[in-house]
Amino acid sequence: MVEARFFKIPQSVLVVIHTPxxxxxxxxxxxxxxxxxxxxxxxxxxxxxxxxxxxxxVREETGLDACAPGHVxxxxxxxxxxxxxxxxxxxxxxxxxxxxxxxxxxxxxRPVPVLLNPREHRAQVWLPWIEAADRCFSASNxxxxxxxxxxx
Numbered sequence: 001m002v003e004a005r006f007f008k009i010p011q012s013v014l015v016v017i018h019t020p021x022x023x024x025x026x027x028x029x030x031x032x033x034x035x036x037x038x039x040x041x042x043x044x045x046x047x048x049x050x051x052x053x054x055x056x057x058v059r060e061e062t063g064l065d066a067c068a069p070g071h072v073x074x075x076x077x078x079x080x081x082x083x084x085x086x087x088x089x090x091x092x093x094x095x096x097x098x099x100x101x102x103x104x105x106x107x108x109x110r111p112v113p114v115l116l117n118p119r120e121h122r123a124q125v126w127l128p129w130i131e132a133a134d135r136c137f138s139a140s141n142x143x144x145x146x147x148x149x150x151x152x
Contacts, residue, residue, distance in 0.1 A: 007091065007092050007093040007096070008042045008091045008092050009042050009043045009044075009045075009046060010042070010084070010092055010096050010098065010099040010100065011042065011043045011046075011050075011099070011100050011102070012040055012041055012042040012043065012053070012099055012100070012101045012102070013039075013040065013041060013050055013053045013054045013057055013101065013102050013103070013104060014038055014039070014040050014080070014101050014102070014103050014104070014140070014141060014144055015038060015039040015040070015054050015057060015058055015066075015073075015103075015104045015105070015106050016038045016103070016104070016105050016106070016141075016144050016145055016148065017038065017039060017058070017062070017064070017105075017106045017108065018105060018106070018107055018108075018129065018148055019107065019108060019109065019110055019111060019126075020107060020109070022128065022129040022148050022149070023111050023126045023127065023128060023129070024038070024126065024127055024128075024129050024132035024133075024145055024148070025038070025039075025062070025111070025114065025124065025125075025126055026038065026124070026125050026126075026127060026132050026135055026136065027039070027061065027062070027114075027116060027121040027123070027124050028121060028122050028123040028124070028125075029120070029121060029122070030118060030119060030120055030121055030122045031120075032087075032137075033122070034137070035137040036125075036135045036136055036137060037136060037137065037138060037141050038136075038141055038144070038145070039054075039057050039058050039061045039062060039106075040057065040101070040141075041053060041056070041057030041060065041061065042099075044056070050075070050102040050104075051073070051075060051104075053102075054066065054073060054102075054104045054106075055067060055073065058073075058106060060117060060120075061114075061116070061117060061120060061121060062114035062115065062116070062124075063114055063115030064106075064108065064112075064114060066106050070108065070109050071106060071107070071108050071109075072106070072107045073104060073105075073106050074104060074105045074106075074107070074151060075102075075103075075104055076103040076104060076105060076144075076147070076151055078102075078103045078144075078147075079100055079101060079102050079103065080100070080101045080103070080140040080144075081098055081099070081100050081101075082098065082099060082101065082140060083097060083098055084096070084097060084098060084099050101140065103144050105148065105151050111126035129145055129146070129148050129149075132145050133145040133146050
């Protein structure tokens with residue numbers, strides 16, 4: 001019997017969740033303690049729109065509804081293409097080495113506690129944007145946070 005293997009699609013979103021005062025939510029990965037990041041996640045299907053991916057990933061990773069009254073999801077129309085970290089290459093089809101990440105911002109009225117999925121994330125923190133950018137393990141995530149002033 002052959003086991004079906006499903007690979008991640010190398011197209012994802014990065015969603016910087018922030019307040020009007022530029023306080024930024026960071027979440028710490030369960031599989032990599034010390035790796036703080038914004039919400040990220042891959043498309044579930046090639047034809048899934050990036051906005052739908054962003055809404056789904058925000059709900060899955062934080063319990064927040066990106067479409068709730070007072071929440072503003074903004075497509076920044078920017079993409080990062082980066083080499084996939086070696087420890088996560090096994091999640092992708094053989095030969096896939098790079099991911100394309102589409103950027104969004106989600107502005108919510110104030111910092112709120114979020115509901116983390118413990119399989120994915122172990123801690124959360126709201127920080128002023130400069131501190132949040134400094135804490136990110138990913139240079140592209142830190143850079144996205146630094147663009148907040150341009151997109152608010």
